[in-house]
Amino acid sequence: MQTTLSLKGRALKYLAAREHSRSELMRKLAPHAEDLAEIERVLDELQSRGFLSEERFVASVVHRRAAGHGTARIRQELSLKGITADQMRAALEELQPSELARAHAVWTRRFGSPATDLRERGRQMRFLMARGFSGEVVRRVLKGELPESFDETPPDDPD
Numbered sequence: 813m814q815t816t817l818s819l820k821g822r823a824l825k826y827l828a829a830r831e832h833s834r835s836e837l838m839r840k841l842a843p844h845a846e847d848l849a850e851i852e853r854v855l856d857e858l859q860s861r862g863f864l865s866e867e868r869f870v871a872s873v874v875h876r877r878a879a880g881h882g883t884a885r886i887r888q889e890l891s892l893k894g895i896t897a898d899q900m901r902a903a904l905e906e907l908q909p910s911e912l913a914r915a916h917a918v919w920t921r922r923f924g925s926p927a928t929d930l931r932e933r934g935r936q937m938r939f940l941m942a943r944g945f946s947g948e949v950v951r952r953v954l955k956g957e958l959p960e961s962f963d964e965t966p967p968d969d970p971d
Contacts, residue, residue: 870895926956
């Protein structure tokens with residue numbers, strides 16, 4: 813005898829695996845519901861009990877993607893998952909200061925040495941752009957600019 817999961821059971825199963833946005837759960841539960849109002853009731857209950865949280869979802873995506881992707885790529889992923897600009901603004905603003913360091917780390921892992929010709933430079937540039945790093949950050953990485961955390965020059969003496 814096979815038992816079918818209730819909508820709430822299915823939603824909890826999805827949430828146990830990883831954080832989901834409300835719109836993601838809506839899409840995943842839709843084939844199993846008679847009407848959308850039923851899904852809304854389940855999601856409202858899960859949200860009121862703290863099982864479903866857009867803030868936790870945003871933090872989860874940012875944490876998983878930040879090491880290898882730029883802010884633009886993370887913003888795009890969050891948008892596709894139904895997160896509004898207001899909901900993602902704070903998390904993405906926290907990523908901005910580390911953008912150069914993250915791009916440099918991704919570039920180093922993938923290439924490790926400067927391009928020797930224009931074809932290779934274009935390949936490196938396209939790789940970083942596809943990862944969601946801004947054109948300015950890509951230019952700085954390929955120019956050889958090191959992030960502040962890698963800078964070995966001593967700070968200016970205030971004397």
